[in-house]
Amino acid sequence: MTTTTRTGSHARNEYERALKAHWDAKKSDDINLLLGAEDDLYHHHYAIGEYDRTVLDTPPDRREESILRELHRMENEQVRLILDTLGPVPATARGMDAGSGRGGTAFTLAAELGCRIDGVNFCEHHVEFAERIAARRGWDDRVRFHLGNMLKAPFPDGSFDFVVSNETTMYTDSFEAMREFARLLRPGGRYVMTTWCRDDAVDPRSAATRRIDDHYVCHMHRRSTYFEALAASGLVPYRVRRYTHEAMPYWELRNHSGLRTGVEDDFLEGYRDGTLNYLVVASERV
Template structure:
């Protein structure tokens, strides 16, 4: 690593928590639960899903069952991106959009394919950035979909750069007030921010073993539902849609619990959703014109 690279990394990864998180992702360079699924069609996701699955595949012969489970998981994860594209509305091809925590680029590519717009992914996992940039070249869209080594709470973009911003299951890794303040800064007045997230139902519990187990597994800090709404309001982001899909989030984890690639976090998610300790939300908000 060069001196310039070390300086850049220290500027992007700012504290001990971010160092731990960065190490967590940089060490996951052979994560089959993401890579094997993405090889099906070149869309590599780092999020989960909602909706039911074809339960007949669980009755398939053992030698075929795993292949069918992975195919169905990938279908659900790919269709999940529709939660983002639907909530973004009718973006013109001239729009510029930011993907906060872009992973290996699956959502970024699908948003570009849907609207024809420019998408800037922001991520501080270097091997994810390199992977996604290669995919952009292969897909012939590197002029419209770019990936930046940066911290999504402290981006290199000018004020009012973006017509829209989204985060797809990444806000549990950041301080919400810091992140939403940055999103409001780089979002134009009237622009839309869409988030999909799992969050603690703080009307039910202050803490729970299932939520703590997920935090430990992913090196994250799951926020309360009320914290999301307050942080949005405090930063001039006015919700226009709040969709609770908690019940619909259960089947994905039921399916994944049957896969040989399961990682041990399946039961905490199932327990959290079933007990209503954990919620799965889609929120769309607009930046106030006078914010």
Template sequence: MSIDSVPQPVAAVRNGYEEKLHQHWEDKQSDDINLLLGATDGLYHHHYAVGDYNHHILDAAGDDRERLILREMHRMETEQVSLVTGALAGLSPNARVMDGGSGRGGTAFLVHEQLGCRVDGMNFCAHHNHFARDLAVRRQCADKVFFHDGNMVETPFADETFDAVYTNETTMYINLREAFTEFARVLRPGGRFVLVTWCRNDAETQFSQAVSAIDEHYVCHIHARSAYLRELLHAGMVPSQVTDLTEEAIPYWELRSHSRLKTGVEVPFLDAYRKNHLNYLVIAAEKSRDA
């Protein structure tokens, strides 16, 4: 392993909000809604999904019904990663990619396995990183998939380190201007940034009770849809793809609302999506070669 494989960490928690958010994640070390779903194949996700589910599983009874619901949710979450890998298609296996907010590693492992590239995950949750590093050893890819302790908006990497950067449902926890400026810094000219996110549709409303309830539940601050495009351009990254999958995001939450593991956030998600107050977007942008 080269000396730059493990850069020196920088301060992960820098202010009161990040302290509160960090504690929120550190407290979730035995969260069944994440851990039970990944037990079958060792892929643990911290994102949601798009597309329809098999409605027949709701006809099952008792424990069988719950087992089928969890299995279907996991299938949908795993297939969701194709939103990232599809937008990164064409990357060389020699490419180096950063995962901003890598969680327990589910997306990072699939990006590596499907595209062959090296992935560096940045995450300020220590128990997530410890969990993911153990998985990397078990999945025999610890020489290609790394998990660094640190803050994704203030990384230890040198300028122009990465061919691509992605975030999978993590930008609602960060300041977009700060983050996109950092991502542009570590991207090589012409490099691609891909984000999957849920955001407030400010063309429809300036305030949504349902969106506020999601913010409170996850200790996040859901950004306005217009802010994403504005801040990408400010950072010198030019959007080339904007895909709205709001309608496709609804079935996942309908299915989850039938699970014994539902947490109560299902209702505001469904309300916000159905009213078009919340949008589910995939955005790809390229760093300007003149930036």
């Protein structure tokens, strides 16, 4: 049986209440729900790498289906960024997915690593959705979802061997997030983050990044802020990769879908002019 923490309001301030309201309202979100229908892996992150350009040559009556299938393949593959960066993990390890959404990343990590994963999310219908998938798969004891705030996670100090955040830190205060993730990690534990962020060496807050913030009710951070926050929390980076160029094809393909939301051009503009970066950062708790 799935064990879920449901205590408190979880939204602690005006911004978090606005963000929670944004996600609470998105119960019929086709760009997420249609993509995961075949394999029960529902993602709230995007992807890097080239897409199969032959899907654009698919006959009109099957073209949209082919585009969505390819987008989903890319999103599934994106989780390999975390797996490859995290490195070897024993089956006895325990990990946390910070901002777990409908569970796609948590399920993939559990399947690939064979260890227990706890997801934390403050959107109740996301948690309930992920719990249903865990029960249907018979994974209740391996992947558990907790209704809570990932900045005040319902676990004691040093509970985890690793923590991951898959495109969720732009909804947080970065210093508070890194401090909390460091608290949750055992000494020597690892934290892996994928994120899009502002390249403040180019422009601290371009028009494209402002529009993305407005679209997602987020406040993405400057690239430099992440490294300041990691250092302040005793999280020492051991791998940093920038995939800005590789992040563009996903948005190019999504622009061909009938489910495009209008933010696609903003991501493409930001990546092309260099004001927006896509980063994967792995760090170790000292």
